[in-house]
Amino acid sequence: MTKENLGELILNSENQLYATAKIILGNDEDCADAISETIVKAFEKRETLKKENYAKTWLIRILINECYSLLRRQKKYVSMETTEIPERKQPEKTDYSELYQAVSELKDELKLPVILYYAEDFSIREIAEILEITEGAVQKRLARARGKLKKAFEHKEVFV
Template identity: 55%
Template sequence: MKKEQLGELILAASDTMYHIAKSLLYEDADCADAIQEAIVKAFSKYHTLKNDAYAKTWLIRILINECYRILRRKSRTVPMEMPLQDQPSTPATDYSELYEALSALPDDMRLTVALYYLEGYSVRETAALLKVSESAIKNRLSRARAKLRRTLDERED
């Protein structure tokens, strides 16, 4: 793959990259950082891609790793702006009920739902991206649907 082709792929996958980053990270600034770092790493390592057919999967995997790196880094730091007792326990509440229910899911379920439903990856492709079995993906999707259903039903009552 040439650098020009990688650039075209990145432009074509920009929405997908944002959705995946947003499914793991709450803040837009963190999403932008993860995407930017993934792009830099992709350009610096594009020669390691063996099969051009898997370029998008390779790019998404780099992004997922960057998101997890940011989450690890953030878990080790405490913001100085607000005292510990005043920190919000949930992200901003200006999103829809479905988004709030999705953000309450564990990381592995949330990412699986985003890849499968929002980005349209198949079970097989999702399993390859997350490096788990296809049955694990099916189980995660089933548990996520059940949890979302319960959460949304509780909010209606």
């Protein structure tokens, strides 16, 4: 993949990169860091991409790995000056719809397939490649997530 093609892919995927990072990290500054590192790594490793058809999937996979790497690094650095462990900042309820809030409260293994499928428009096959799981596992996770979301909204008239 040429530098120009990769640059174009990154520009075209800007919203998807941000949405994916936001759902994992929740913090805009961390999202910016993860996306920046993803771009650097993508340019460094662009020759490892075997099929350009999967470039977007490859880029999202790099981002997801970078987000989890950032979370692991943050866990290692807990200030010894305070006796309290700092809480991860949760998005304010007023900033997001109830559905977005409910999705963000799902476990990552359920949340990522939901975001990639419904918000980012990836196919089951692409999600399986990104998450490095089988297509059946993606379908099962989507079904479990839908069940949990349905249960969360059973007593609310949110979608009426």
